[in-house]
Amino acid sequence: MTRIDEKRKEWEEKCLKPWLEKAGQREERFETLSGVEVKTVYDPADIEHIDFVKDIGYPGEYPFTRGVYPNMYRGRLWTMRQFSGFGTAEDTNRRWKMLLEEGETGLSTAFDFPTLMGVDSDDPLADGEVGKVGVAIDTLKDFEILFDGIPLDQVSTSFTINPPAGIILAMYVAIAEKQGVPKEKIRGTIQNDMLKEFHAQNTLVLPPEPSMKIIVDIFEWGIEHVPKFNLISISGYHIREAGSTAVQELAFTIADGMAYVEAAMERGIDIDRLAPQLSFFFNSHNDFFEEIAKFRAARRMWAKIMRDEYGAKNPRSWWLKFHTQTAGCSLTAQQPLNNVVRTTIQAMAAVLGGTQSLHTNSFDEAWALPSEEAVRVALRTQQIIAYESGIPNTVDPLAGSYYVEWLTDKMEKLAWKYIEDIRKMGDGSMLRGVMRGIENGFFVREISDAAARYQREIEEGKRIIVGVNKFTIDEELKIPILKVDPEVQRRQIERLRKVKAERDNEAVKVALDWLRSAAENDENVMPPILEAVKCYATIGEIMGVLKEVYGTYKKPIII
Amino acid sequence: MEKKIRVLVAKVGLDGHDRGAKVLARFLRDSGFEVIYTGLHRTPQEVAMAAVDEDVDVVGISLHSGAHLALVPKVINYIREYGGNPDEMLILVGGVIPTDDMEKLKEMGVDEVFIPGTPISEIVEFIKTELPRKRMRNESR
Numbered sequence: 001m002t003r004i005d006e007k008r009k010e011w012e013e014k015c016l017k018p019w020l021e022k023a024g025q026r027e028e029r030f031e032t033l034s035g036v037e038v039k040t041v042y043d044p045a046d047i048e049h050i051d052f053v054k055d056i057g058y059p060g061e062y063p064f065t066r067g068v069y070p071n072m073y074r075g076r077l078w079t080m081r082q083f084s085g086f087g088t089a090e091d092t093n094r095r096w097k098m099l100l101e102e103g104e105t106g107l108s109t110a111f112d113f114p115t116l117m118g119v120d121s122d123d124p125l126a127d128g129e130v131g132k133v134g135v136a137i138d139t140l141k142d143f144e145i146l147f148d149g150i151p152l153d154q155v156s157t158s159f160t161i162n163p164p165a166g167i168i169l170a171m172y173v174a175i176a177e178k179q180g181v182p183k184e185k186i187r188g189t190i191q192n193d194m195l196k197e198f199h200a201q202n203t204l205v206l207p208p209e210p211s212m213k214i215i216v217d218i219f220e221w222g223i224e225h226v227p228k229f230n231l232i233s234i235s236g237y238h239i240r241e242a243g244s245t246a247v248q249e250l251a252f253t254i255a256d257g258m259a260y261v262e263a264a265m266e267r268g269i270d271i272d273r274l275a276p277q278l279s280f281f282f283n284s285h286n287d288f289f290e291e292i293a294k295f296r297a298a299r300r301m302w303a304k305i306m307r308d309e310y311g312a313k314n315p316r317s318w319w320l321k322f323h324t325q326t327a328g329c330s331l332t333a334q335q336p337l338n339n340v341v342r343t344t345i346q347a348m349a350a351v352l353g354g355t356q357s358l359h360t361n362s363f364d365e366a367w368a369l370p371s372e373e374a375v376r377v378a379l380r381t382q383q384i385i386a387y388e389s390g391i392p393n394t395v396d397p398l399a400g401s402y403y404v405e406w407l408t409d410k411m412e413k414l415a416w417k418y419i420e421d422i423r424k425m426g427d428g429s430m431l432r433g434v435m436r437g438i439e440n441g442f443f444v445r446e447i448s449d450a451a452a453r454y455q456r457e458i459e460e461g462k463r464i465i466v467g468v469n470k471f472t473i474d475e476e477l478k479i480p481i482l483k484v485d486p487e488v489q490r491r492q493i494e495r496l497r498k499v500k501a502e503r504d505n506e507a508v509k510v511a512l513d514w515l516r517s518a519a520e521n522d523e524n525v526m527p528p529i530l531e532a533v534k535c536y537a538t539i540g541e542i543m544g545v546l547k548e549v550y551g552t553y554k555k556p557i558i559i
Numbered sequence: 560m561e562k563k564i565r566v567l568v569a570k571v572g573l574d575g576h577d578r579g580a581k582v583l584a585r586f587l588r589d590s591g592f593e594v595i596y597t598g599l600h601r602t603p604q605e606v607a608m609a610a611v612d613e614d615v616d617v618v619g620i621s622l623h624s625g626a627h628l629a630l631v632p633k634v635i636n637y638i639r640e641y642g643g644n645p646d647e648m649l650i651l652v653g654g655v656i657p658t659d660d661m662e663k664l665k666e667m668g669v670d671e672v673f674i675p676g677t678p679i680s681e682i683v684e685f686i687k688t689e690l691p692r693k694r695m696r697n698e699s700r
Binding site for chain 1: 573576584596598600626629630655656659676
């Protein structure tokens with residue numbers, strides 16, 4: 001028995017036990033938000049099996065547990081990137097300019113549902129939804145207005161877009177061209193992650209197989225033409241929002257990442273060329289240490305996977321760089337100002353976890369899209385952490401904490417277990433395992449069960465949500481609510497009609513025919529999509545061709 | 560045995576946020592209701608058709624898309640058009656709904672709006688007390 005073990009035994013007997021007998025404790029069992037049991041206290045014995053040099057090490061070096069850059073935020077702070085968009089391109093352009101003036105350092109585009117689903121504003125399915133949860137985009141014309149006065153060689157722009165991701169990337173390239181910025185220089189991210197749509201977020205248009213094919217087309221085209229652009233943002237965020245645990249978020253995101261890498265390698269894409277253009281996107285929820293552990297574990301796992309499993313040679317390919325958004329699902333409609341505090345805790349976890357960029361939610365988002373005031377507080381939250389808290393002044397300050405190191409290792413182990421199960425489903429292939437898991441409802445069922453468990457804990461009062469099931473008050477809602485102009489739909493449809501009347505319809509037809517033939521003959525669809533976009537073909541027309549060739553997808557109902 | 564209350568849980572429009580709808584469906588089922596879930600991305604016509612075909616007592620519409628003022632009245636109108644009687648049903652809406660819009664929805668024939676964070680037990684209670692009350696009110700008219 002080591003001295004530590006002896007000391008612990010003695011402490012348990014002589015100190016803890018009598019104390020518990022006298023004073024008791026609040027819970028029988030303490031656990032993280034993911035249900036991992038948490039002990040009273042941690043000591044060196046809990047991390048004995050963790051080797052500092054091999055498992056923790058120094059930032060900027062394999063396995064990158066402590067961060068991808070050697071000096072992290074001492075060099076450059078994370079990018080403060082607020083997801084934002086509503087109404088028409090004019091409305092969003094105005095909000096973006098406000099955010100840039102207020103010190104935001106990157107743009108992030110919220111599209112409305114018709115755009116996300118690849119239907120035009122004049123489609124009957126779009127009725128009532130145009131410009132509601134994001135900006136309405138039908139053609140390149142809208143993009144010209146959206147980026148008016150925003151030089152693409154100076155900002156990086158993130159696009160939360162999935163089925164039409166290739167179309168939006170093509171539009172961005174076309175705008176750069178109009179601004180005289182070479183496409184090799186543009187920076188940004190398209191989400192382009194269909195796997196998590198099938199698992200959780202449900203922006204579903206084409207079936208899984210062709211969705212995957214188009215994503216690999218975008219990889220293949222993107223590494224040649226837009227080498228500074230992240231071609232995918234492999235997202236756990238939505239998996240978590242749909243109700244998963246932190247462990248599931250970590251495991252399924254890494255599994256999806258592996259599936260994409262395998263799909264690219266099957267196409268013959270060089271992993272070391274693709275890897276620097278992959279990025280990740282995680283949620284930051286309420287359990288502070290669990291989130292930090294999750295981020296650290298994710299980096300370590302990805303480094304191992306890329307180097308040891310897939311044989312990437314360039315150390316740069318081993319990096320897991322990620323965007324974080326605080327947890328939308330943790331926001332409460334009740335006592336909305338409390339959300340500022342929740343968001344602060346979550347944002348601190350993201351920074352302590354080494355995020356590359358961050359979106360902080362606004363306190364009013366359980367009610368509507370955020371007002372200007374609410375967005376400003378959210379951005380200020382990041383700025384206070386950055387400039388006042390001292391947190392960014394040293395790299396990975398929680399390393400070495402018995403609890404944080406133990407929990408990082410625990411998260412990793414639990415995630416590996418899921419990954420091995422998925423690999424088994426695919427007979428050794430992660431790509432096939434993930435596709436199989438979509439087919440047989442594995443992911444959806446896992447997430448739904450976790451969501452139900454979480455809700456049950458709230459219903460039973462086992463999980464306290466301040467202001468919701470404890471510390472409630474009678475209140476009148478007094479916060480200002482953003483109103484999207486109801487005229488947006490009419491104006492957007494008018495603009496769409498005008499564009500269609502003025503464009504060269506013959507050129508549009510030629511481009512769309514080219515796209516059809518590329519899709520039918522299993523060629524890369526990006527060149528014809530770029531051509532179609534430049535002729536002002538609509539998103540609905542382009543997606544329409546892909547739907548004709550590949551068919552559409554209806555998700556099986558699993559409650 | 561008393562006839563089970565039949566509830567249609569519906570996602571209408573393009574919005575794919577189904578966590579709330581699915582959790583609700585599960586809990587209502589566990590609370591003894593008969594639950595039909597429409598699945599995603601239904602049009603107002605499809606939801607109304609399901610409500611009439613399945614002869615439900617309660618229609619619960621979940622939206623996180625901001626399109627509630629456009630889509631919810633359509634559902635109610637189509638129910639009537641397809642031969643159902645929305646006055647005999649409870650029409651409930653849940654999701655991200657600003658307070659001002661709650662009143663408007665109620666004027667359009669919605670019986671109650673539930674915001675994020677509403678305990679499901681509260682929804683269960685509401686259905687059990689309000690459904691007979693609403694039908695009683697209609698009979699006495």
